[in-house]
Amino acid sequence: MSDAAELVDRVRDGEIALHELEAHADADTAATARRRLVADDTGTTLGTVGEYAIDAADAEPNIENMIGTVQIPLGVAGPLPVAGERADSEKYLPLATTEGALVASVNRGCAVLRAADGANARVTKRAMTRAPVFRVTDIVEAEAVVEWVRDNRDALADAAEATTSHGELVDVTPYAVGDSVFLRFGYDTKDAMGMNMATIATGEACEVVESETSAELVALSGNLCTDKKPAAINAVEGRGRSVTADVRIPNDVVEEHLHATPEAIAELNTRKNLIGSAKAGSLGFNAHAANVVAAAFLATGQDAAQVVEGANAITTVEAREDELYASVSLASLEVGTVGGGTKLPTQSEGLSVLGLRGGGDPPGANADRLAEVIAAGALAGELSLLGALASRHLSSAHAELGR
Structure with missing residues (x-):
């Protein structure tokens, strides 16, 4: 087997191609050689990219021409109380993101859900499609x-x-x-x-x-599936898992935690998430559900491009006599707990935080539960942002956190 320096020379001499290095060395050596060559040719320092804890061989099913890893800060929101069809529990929701204030916002929403005795969540349809x-x-x-x-x-x-x-x-x-x-x-x-x-x-x-x-x-794919593209068929018929999370929040909890009246939050949701989204021709009628979907996907090894479908969500809010009802329905949330990126060490740890690593009993239970938890996390994020907007605290919150 060749060392990294020898591999670089052989690539430069045209003896082997960049994508063939794993055939001549172990995965880590191949990644090191490729990283050195790219760094030299581009005049770039890639020292941090090359510092990673995983075995490059573990990543071989998930990446080609590997040179290292990109590290994304990982936080947790919660505990997130959610009663689903599969289990009732409080979970810490792992969220990987570079967007400041996002985890803080979802964390505030989790506090609202806890004060309201938790959210309910149900998967209403399961159908991964190919057309x-x-x-x-x-x-x-x-x-x-x-x-x-x-x-x-x-x-x-x-x-x-x-x-x-x-x-x-x-x-x-x-x-x-x-x-x-x-x-x-x-x-x-x-x-x-x-x-x-x-x-x-x-x-x-x-x-x-x-x-x-x-x-x-x-x-084999005629784009009616529809994978990784905005599509009304996914919003209507669903894809992957269709899941809804909802909560009934007493009026005093709304005012204490969200610093706005239930009527103000309900009106804001109607004018922003429903009317505003309709005027824009949006497929998603929500405030920022994609934020939670994307951060949870990165933390648990989901296909990040399928955030496109995951943003197919409708947020509803109704001010009732003594409570605020709120829900988030994600029509096409494509998640799994086995296969793909879920097998990578850091992502599998993210699933372990949720107690959802690997296959469930019965089969499908863990993926259902993951969908329920992400939906509840999206609901927490929606409530927090709606509260910040209704109380006119959004800009001050970002300023306070220095974001």
């Missing part, structure tokens, strides 16, 4: 394919589920657009986020469609 697109001759042929799919769902399920010991096909919805047919497959992927599982399973199902109909597969 291939097929070519047909015309709409007559498209209709025939659609009818075949509706009549042969069991055959598609048999093919798809043969590829996995955990995934379960729960839905196939056909869409015809001219001479294109889209099939939106939805899977219960248990404790995995399940994008790879859904893709592999759908590939097998597509072979059945092609063998039994006149449709020809054009692409």
Whole structure:
């Protein structure tokens, strides 16, 4: 095996390519060589990037051309009291972020939830989707394919589920657009986020469609899934997990902790999160749910790009006679506790803080619980920001924290 200096020389001589270093040395040596070469060629000091506690070999399934790691400050908010379908408990919510005042804001929201005897949360739908697109001759042929799919769902399920010991096909919805047919497959992927599982399973199902109909597969993903792009279909039909957290807050708790009346907070939510978002043509009708989703995703090893779907959230607030009702509904929260980035050492520790590392019992329980906790954290963040805006304390809070 070569040392780092030798590898750098061999790359410069054109003997091996930058992406081939792991074939000639262990993962840490390859990363060191690549980091030295990049630092030299760019005139950059990468000493901090090269200081990391993980074994580079652990990261090989998650990164290519590794040169080091980027460290993001990790904080906790809580305890966060949330009663879910899977368990009732108080959790410290790990949040990785570079945005000052975010953790403080969520932490204040957690105090509101504790004073209100906790939030409730429920996962209402589970369906990781993949939607291939097929070519047909015309709409007559498209209709025939659609009818075949509706009549042969069991055959598609048999093919798809043969590829996995955990995934379960729960839905196939056909869409015809001219001479294109889209099939939106939805899977219960248990404790995995399940994008790879859904893709592999759908590939097998597509072979059945092609063998039994006149449709020809054009692409395994036809963008009706919809993955990592703003899409109304995710806001309406959901993707991954659809989850809602809500709370009933006594009026005196609202005024003590949020320094505003329930009526003021309810009006603010209507004018800002509902009317303002509608005027903007937004797909998310909330104050900043993506802040909590992104920070929790980074802390627990989720796919960060899927924050796009995670921001598909609606915040509702109602001033009742003696209480304030508030909820956050996240239509397409894509989370898992096994696979992907959840296996990395620091991210698995983040899941361990929540008691949700690895597979759940029954399968899917841990991912459900993670979705419930993130939803409750988003609710805490919404309440805190709405309170800061209603009391006109937002700018002063940032100024006080020096952000």
